[in-house]
Amino acid sequence: xxxxxxxxxxxxxxxxxxxxxxxCFGRVIxxxxxxKLSWRMCLLTGVFVYHGLFQIEALPLMLLKQPLSSxxxxxxxxxxxxxxxxxxxxxxxxxxxxxxxxxxKKPLLLYGVMIAAAAVQxxxxxxxxxxxxxxxxxxxxxxxxxxxxxxxxxxxxxxRIQNSLDFxxxxxxxxxxxxxxxxxxxxxxxxxxxxVQGGLLAVLxxxxxxxxxxxxxxxxxYQEKLTETQILACSAAMVIAAIFLxxxxxxxxxxxxxxxxxxxxxxxxxxxxxxPFLFLLCLMVWRDSTKREVKVxxxxxxxxxxxxxxxxxxxxxxxxxxxxxxxxxxxxxWKFAGFYILCMLPDTLYLILYxxxxxxIFRIGI
Numbered sequence: 558x559x560x561x562x563x564x565x566x567x568x569x570x571x572x573x574x575x576x577x578x579x580x581c582f583g584r585v586i587x588x589x590x591x592x593k594l595s596w597r598m599c600l601l602t603g604v605f606v607y608h609g610l611f612q613i614e615a616l617p618l619m620l621l622k623q624p625l626s627s628x629x630x631x632x633x634x635x636x637x638x639x640x641x642x643x644x645x646x647x648x649x650x651x652x653x654x655x656x657x658x659x660x661x662k663k664p665l666l667l668y669g670v671m672i673a674a675a676a677v678q679x680x681x682x683x684x685x686x687x688x689x690x691x692x693x694x695x696x697x698x699x700x701x702x703x704x705x706x707x708x709x710x711x712x713x714x715x716x717r718i719q720n721s722l723d724f725x726x727x728x729x730x731x732x733x734x735x736x737x738x739x740x741x742x743x744x745x746x747x748x749x750x751x752x753v754q755g756g757l758l759a760v761l762x763x764x765x766x767x768x769x770x771x772x773x774x775x776x777x778x779y780q781e782k783l784t785e786t787q788i789l790a791c792s793a794a795m796v797i798a799a800i801f802l803x804x805x806x807x808x809x810x811x812x813x814x815x816x817x818x819x820x821x822x823x824x825x826x827x828x829x830x831x832x833p834f835l836f837l838l839c840l841m842v843w844r845d846s847t848k849r850e851v852k853v854x855x856x857x858x859x860x861x862x863x864x865x866x867x868x869x870x871x872x873x874x875x876x877x878x879x880x881x882x883x884x885x886x887x888x889x890x891w892k893f894a895g896f897y898i899l900c901m902l903p904d905t906l907y908l909i910l911y912x913x914x915x916x917x918i919f920r921i922g923i
Contacts, residue, residue: 675796766799774791831872835858
């Protein structure tokens with residue numbers, strides 16, 4: 558029993574560590590671009606920057622059929638370099654800072670209810686007994702990679718070596734990121750998948766909903782009606798309402814199923830993190846298409862979406878296209894049209910590779 562408790566404790570600590578790393582990656586982008594973002598937006602942006610950079614390192618190594626340990630060492634060096642960069646940028650920013658941060662009164666009661674509701678939701682996600690075919694395959698993929706020190710060479714369900722690299726899964730490094738951490742940590746694969754991947758999604762999905770609420774209630778319509786404390790209270794109330802909806806409006810046709818039962822799958826991240834976050838950023842562009850930090854965040858979201866989930870290969874570009882085309886027609890600005898094309902480039906390149914694989918034009922044998 559003590560061994561299980563230790564592994565569970567390690568997994569909970571890793572959730573906090575990854576949240577911190579996400580914030581660090583997002584904070585570096587914020588400082589480099591000179592934007593003023595809340596810690597929440599830094600963290601959410603950092604998720605996509607973190608996994609996007611991981612993809613840049615993982616994909617060539619996967620294509621070259623290199624061992625998982627090579628990726629583990631390379632990513633460790635990258636994380637260390639980013640942390641050093643953050644310290645340097647923070648020191649430089651501290652010298653230039655002249656404004657005094659304001660203390661904001663928080664709606665503590667609603668915050669307490671929100672955290673309690675989110676904790677119950679996280680507990681349900683981590684402890685439910687769902688184990689579908691897809692879930693078993695993904696956990697098996699991570700296990701094969703860790704035990705055999707390879708990346709996508711063996712089938713996740715059967716354990717047999719594959720004839721060629723399967724681009725359907727390999728173009729996203731999400732599960733290899735899990736394998737890297739499982740190679741480092743003394744925890745069982747299923748513990749990491751259920752607790753870390755599932756628990757992280759619970760935090761990030763609710764954080765996106767909070768930010769959507771904050772954005773909506775801080776608009777011009779409510780500026781003269783709501784104080785900052787009331788805006789935060791409305792945002793917290795939206796999270797509480799969303800948690801209730803997830804529990805009481807759950808079916809295979811809603812995102813609730815992917816959050817409550819399949820949170821350890823990349824599809825769950827696509828439904829509850831990637832698409833809602835991109836939707837929020839597009840709303841921000843609707844409000845003000847000139848803000849540089851919003852454009853940087855949107856590009857980061859487009860850049861890192863496939864790295865987190867292959868389900869975003871079509872859904873993310875479709876969402877961005879539907880949301881940005883009205884802005885392009887409204888602005889009639891070629892520079893903004895160029896920004897839209899730039900956001901489309903990462904997923905377009907992934908889509909071309911995937912189609913070449915499906916048409917059997919480009920295959921890498923094992």
